[in-house]
Amino acid sequence: MTVEETTLKGCFVIKPNIFRDDRGLFFESFNDKVFKEETGIESVFVQDNISLSAKGVLRGLHFQTGRFAQAKLVSVIKGKALDVCVDIRKKSETFGQHFSIILDDIEKTQLYIPKGFAHGFLALDENTIFSYKCDNYYNKSTESGILFNDKTLNIDWRFPEEKLIVSEKDQVLPTFEAIVNAK
Template structure:
């Protein structure tokens, strides 16, 4: 497995070593010891989530506040998405900055998004199945959402038309109004 720190170094793109032949492929999708070594993070995952989205569905930008903050290890097992992490840690040198990566079943890459980041993704293929591990349980009282198209964040989503959003995501706050992390 190869780990690449993105422009915000706490966000890490993992590329597994895949072994394939005419019968199919095999790769180790998660190894706690290797993850800790490459990320230099000691985390425990407590929940796995699986979602399916149609083309042009945008989910996010979601996060949970402390004490229920979640780190997420995300990947796509069918299709392709553009995945985004936004630093919302007030005292971070990259506060208010974002990074993005294209994750797909084909590239098998995973993105580590630590607690203190808002997360979202846009489905690029006809449909996509998205898996993610979290470091804390879903806690709706601590959940927050930032508008996907906030002008201050200026995320460069690869879209040509307005995305399909949930009611919760349509009602997200602007970045300036959002609740941040005291990091």
């Protein structure tokens, strides 16, 4: 597998070596030793989550705060999604910047998102199955988020906004400015 840092410090794209033949394919989806050698990060994932989404479903931008902050390793098992993460670490040189990537079931690319980032994705295919490996447990009392169409962040979701399917909860998340001023 290859590991490349994105434009955001501590955020990495992981591309597996895929072996295909007439029987199908095989790939190593994660190797902690290689990941640590390439990034210097010791990963300990304690919770795996799976979501199934229809085309046009946008989930995010979510994060947990304080001692319940989570680093995530995300991938698409089936279908295709636009994955987006936002650096909300105030002392980071990339604070307020975002990174986006298409994740799909063909390339099997993954994205490692460190603690201190908001995260969301948009399902681009019907029945997209999205996987999240988390290094901390879900804690409802520390969950937060940023409005997906925040004007300051100006994220291009590459999809008509009027066709997005967004939960009521995600439609009323605070703006980036409100989150920054609350911290």
